[in-house]
Amino acid sequence: MGSTWVGTLDAGLAKFDGENWTVYDTDNSGLPHIGVQGLVFDGQGNLWIGTGRFGTEKGGGLAKFDGENWTVYDSANSGLPNNKVFSVAIDDQGSTWIPTFGGVAILDGENWTVYDYANSGLQSNYVVSLAIDDQGNKWIGSWSDGGLAKFDGENWVVYNPNDSGLPNNKVFPIVIDNQGSIWIGTNGGGLVVYQQGGVK
Numbered sequence: 001m002g003s004t005w006v007g008t009l010d011a012g013l014a015k016f017d018g019e020n021w022t023v024y025d026t027d028n029s030g031l032p033h034i035g036v037q038g039l040v041f042d043g044q045g046n047l048w049i050g051t052g053r054f055g056t057e058k059g060g061g062l063a064k065f066d067g068e069n070w071t072v073y074d075s076a077n078s079g080l081p082n083n084k085v086f087s088v089a090i091d092d093q094g095s096t097w098i099p100t101f102g103g104v105a106i107l108d109g110e111n112w113t114v115y116d117y118a119n120s121g122l123q124s125n126y127v128v129s130l131a132i133d134d135q136g137n138k139w140i141g142s143w144s145d146g147g148l149a150k151f152d153g154e155n156w157v158v159y160n161p162n163d164s165g166l167p168n169n170k171v172f173p174i175v176i177d178n179q180g181s182i183w184i185g186t187n188g189g190g191l192v193v194y195q196q197g198g199v200k
Contacts, residue, residue, distance in 0.1 A: 003015050003016060005039055007038070007039050008034075008035075008036055009035050009036075009037075010034055012029075012036060013029075013031060013039075024065075029070060030063060030065070030070025030071075031049065031070070032051050032060060032061045032063055032074060033052050033053070033060040034051075035053035035060070036049055036050070037052065037053075038050030038085060038086055038087040038088040038099075043090070044066075045066070045067070046064050047065045047066075048062065048063070048064055049062070049065065049088070050085030050086055051063065052084035052086070053084070058083075059083065060074070060084050061073055061075070062074070062085050062088070062098055075102075078107075079105060079107070079111075079113075079114060080100065080102075080105050081100055081102030081114050081116065082101040083100070084100055084101040085099070086099055086100075086127075086128040086129065087128065087130050088130075089132050091138075093108070094108075094109065095107065095108040095109070097132070099127035099128055099130045099141075101126050101127070102116060103115050103117065103120070103125045104116075104120075104127050104130065104138075115151075120151070120156060121151070121155075121157070121158055122142065122146060122149055122156070123142060123145070123146040123147055123158055123160075124143070124144045124145060125144075126142055126143040126146065127140055127142050127146070128143045128172055129171060129174045131174040131176050131182070133176050133180060133182070134176075135152075137150050138151040138152075139176070141174050141184070142171060143171070144170070145169040145170065146171075147159055147160035148171050148194075159194075167186055167192060168186035168187055168188050168189025169186075171184055171186055171187075172185050181193050181194065182194035
């Protein structure tokens with residue numbers, strides 16, 4: 001049985017091995033912030049951790065933990081545009097996609113690319129969620145009235161309440177099920193699912 005990893009809003013990262021709990025915080029690990037918002041494993045078994053919180057508190061960023069060593073990426077030492085990281089996703093090429101309050105950052109192992117309001121179809125830089133479907137489309141949720149965006153690697157499509165069934169422009173969690181349906185949580189608009197033919 002594998003371990004279960006749990007991120008908490010104000011107490012760091014916890015691991016449960018089936019019998020015992022281990023807690024990682026800013027005092028006993030390389031975790032850059034105790035607000036853990038996003039977790040994903042890559043193909044090499046590294047755990048990528050998005051940290052930071054809403055509000056004005058400082059700190060946060062992206063951490064990678066290989067089981068022994070910590071690597072931290074923040075706006076001071078990397079191409080990460082902002083230290084509030086609420087989600088993390090890994091694509092089929094092994095690149096890490098990082099939604100931040102400064103747009104979406106991509107780390108391909110060595111190089112950084114950033115998509116923001118100025119150079120992409122994103123309607124807001126306050127990006128809080130990202131999921132990748134079986135076709136490699138990136139589904140991106142924004143908090144500050146940015147709605148839902150889909151990026152196929154070349155083209156951007158934006159969904160908002162004016163042109164789709166999306167009930168609210170503030171999108172937080174996005175999950176893709178094994179049927180390919182996109183489940184979208186909104187702030188004040190409830191839960192919707194996107195299927196072929198539109199948001200329902």
